[in-house]
Amino acid sequence: MQQRQTRDARLDLFKGVALLIIFINHVGGNPLAKVMPARFGPSDSAEIFVFISGYAIALAYGPVLAEHGFAACQRKALDRCxxxxxxxxxxxxxxxxxxxFAVYIGDLPMEASNRLESFAPLFDTPVTAMAWTLVLMYLPFAFDILALYILLVAVAPLFLWSYARFGYAAVALSVLLYLVAQAAPGLVPPNLWDEDWNFSPLAWQCVFFLGTALALVVRSGRVRLPQSRWLLTAVLALLGGMAVWKFAASDIGHAVTPAALRGWLPEETIPWADKDTLGPMRLLHFLALACAAALLVPRDAGWLRSAPARLLVACGRHSLPVFCVGVVLSIAGSALLVAEDGALMVVAVNLVGVAALLALALVLERRRTRRQPPRQSKPAVPSTASTPSAVPETP
Structure with missing residues (x-):
């Protein structure tokens, strides 16, 4: 029987942080989005979310494949889908x-925000829009990542089976599909609202299954990330260099640089960093960020048990309801900022939204812990496997 791996609090913590950043970034016209991590490098919270989701898939479905076979694993995945x-x-x-409510009662123009405008097909042609929604081909603003995740979960058992049988050849195939997406960026499913998906499944499956493969490697114990100062220095230098490059190419960078030195500044931002196709520089930046996080935050770090960290962990543990509520709140926040874009409204939208998501996570976590059976201090039969409840579900 394959051993089940207990939860790594870092995964839920970083996913919780990513969910809060996603909410802030999804609020249209939100000044706070300008100081989020995406402003300091080509990758953003989407990569964190997808990568950790892929990692968790291996922990949740890998033992099912090993113990019950491919058919049972695929049924579990389709049920999750x-x-x-x-x-x-x-x-x-x-x-x-x-x-x-915002448009017909609040009298806001739908065209004032692309967040609101993305729902226009649902009001103009509701039957067509709903039909396309059922097959994930009508995705209003912020819904692309959930549709991408549905597709990736559906094919995850095939990757797990391929990895169990062919090893790193499964990873090589994932990388090959990523290269196909770079060579043919038009291979993207259509979207009734915005022509096509904002995430190319052929490209983004790579970061998802890299997370899955990493979880399988870590579980096997064959490979460990070396605790090297040189490696940490290299990844921090890469992250710092990209941050400087992106800032230097920005309007603010040009504005604060003396005129005599502006000729040395890059005219364009970091190339090959498109989000829809997960450009190579974007993927490289994220992998460096993930490596730095693994080196700087050990699994047994004491601060992971602090109250703020536990709150973020709860947010990541219950990521599906937190994400869905965050989408609704971001649409509402966008409408409020269209109606009133003053500083007080900006502060209220962000504080209330983040507080609501954290409160939701706290309530769900307390409900989960109340449902768990009490732990026995001395089990009658020692076992090397943890309970099924220790296996992460995602998103």
């Missing part, structure tokens, strides 16, 4: 109600 699909539809309908 059904849950995600229902969550996607319900979240869209609730968000549409928010938009309807």
């Amino acid at each position: 059904r849950q995600l699909w229902v969550a996607n539809i319900l979240t869209m309908l609730v968000s549409a109600l928010v938009v309807a």
